Amino acid sequence: MTSRDAAEVLSLSERQIKRLKAGVKKEGEVFVIHKNRGRKPKHTIPGKIRDQIVFLALSKYKGANYAHLAELLEEDEGITISQSSVSRVLKAKGIKSSRKHKPPKPHRSRERKPQEGLLLQMDASPYEWIPGIKCSLQRQTILKYGLPVSVYVDRHIIFKTPSNAKLTIYDEFEGKALAYTQFSRAMQELSVGIVYAYSPQAKGRIERLWGTLQDRLVLELRLFAIKSLKEANAFLPGFIQRFNARFAVVPREPQSAYRLLEEHINIDYILCRKEARKASQGSTFSFGGQTYQLSKNNQVVPIPNKAAITVLTSPRFGMRAEYKGGVYEVRKAVRPAKVIPKEDRAKRSIKPIKVKDDHPWKNSGVRPNFTYEESDRELVAAIYDPQGWE
Structure with a gap:
């Protein structure tokens, strides 16, 4: 067989065939064996480090995905290793990532707004970030950055009433054209527009963010043994700073579109539940099966019969009532016991x-x-x- 025929059979060049022939004549058949065969690469991960990574992935950092685990190993354990290496080590032991990536579907992404605060993507999540506690973030965004021009949400009943929702008689008296949820009512009071998404793909950025947070935030809250909202709020700023340093995208225009909250606005009296009531005789109103009166400086505030009252409830201040633009404390009305002559x-x-x-x-x-x-x-x-x- 000529060198040209051998090159065609082995899918090599004639020059390579000639080099192999010369080497075999000089050193024998062992020349065709790669010189690194049986030798460990210089950059190979030591077996002790591999075992440590597997142990931490199954115990301390259980539930962390490959990328998050690589970050935690570098920050907390001093083990600098790439995400792909973590993936290979764990897959070899049959340990899969906590996040399963589905094949991407073709979809045109919404173009990012040029300024921060023009469109704030939001989502509702029933996830228990702290075991036994369900909570959400909104108040801190407004206090730190300001009011966005609009928010981008889906058509969940938290954000939008069903199409067959009817207006209450009080809404009709006030000339309202549609029924509000507690969220949409709060956004209207803050002059923040609402844009509704009509498909999950349309708000994919916030959906992916939720998935990332449910992986990272929950695990780190557990690592720091955080079990209360107070501890979580103290931990959150540092987590957000580290999270943004890795994932944040710089807007095209540096000027922010957030509006500062006006000083006379009490955000707690907006981010709460509001329910309408009518006053009855004796300057009282009913709520939750109890009878209450408005109070100011420990004195009962007189209100006429059938006057419109708005009851405000929130975990931050308990229960209060709004009447003619003022917010008052409430107290239970004491009714005298009936005595029969x-x-x-x-x-x-x-x-x-x-x-x-x-x-x-x-x-x-x-x-x-x-x-x-x-x-x-x-x-x-x-x-x-x-x-x-x-």
């Missing part, structure tokens, strides 16, 4: 009456299914005729 007690005493044998009830053969008593004498006389049934 002695003469009325005697009149209301019940004495059974014996029915005579010649009474029409007995003659007609019809018996009432209740006890005829003294207090019912006038009522019975008005209903029944002595000769029989009316």
Whole structure:
């Protein structure tokens, strides 16, 4: 076989075939074996480090995805290793990533707004970030950055009422054209527009963000043994700084579009639940099966009958009420106990009456299914005729 024929069979160049022939003539058949065969590469991960990574992935950092685990190993354990190396080590032991990536579907992404604060993507999540505690973030965004021009949300009933939702009679009196959720009502009071997404793909950025946070934030809260909202709020700023340093995107225009919250606005009186009520006699109103009164400086605030009142409830301040633009504290109304005069007690005493044998009830053969008593004498006389049934 010529060198050209050998090169064609082995899919090599003629120059390579000639080099192999010369080497075999000089050193024998062992020349064709690669010189690194059986030798470990210089950059190979030591077996002790591999075992440590596997142990940490199954214990301390259980639930972390490959990328997050590589970061935690470098920050907390002093082990500098790439995400791909972490992936190879764990896959070799049959340990899969906590996040399963599905094949991407073709979809045109929404173009990013040029300024920060023009469009704030939001989502609702029932996820328990702290075991046993469900919470959400909104107040801190407004206080730190300001009010966005608009928010981008899906059509969940938290953000948008169903199409068949009806207005309350109070909304109709005020001339409202549609029913509000607590969220949409708060956004209207803050003059923040709402843009609704009509598909999950349209708001893919926030959906991916939620998935990333559910991987990273929950694990780090557990690592720092955080079990309360107070501890979580203290931990959050540092986490956000580290998170943004890795994932944040710089806007095309540096000027922010967030609007500062006006000083006279109490954000707690907007980010709360509001329910309409009507005042009753005695400057009282009912809420949750209880009767309340407005209070200011430990004095009852008089309000006319059928006056419109808005009840505000929030974990931050409990319960208060809004009346004519002012927000007041509330207290339970104390009603005096009913006392029956002695003469009325005697009149209301019940004495059974014996029915005579010649009474029409007995003659007609019809018996009432209740006890005829003294207090019912006038009522019975008005209903029944002595000769029989009316």
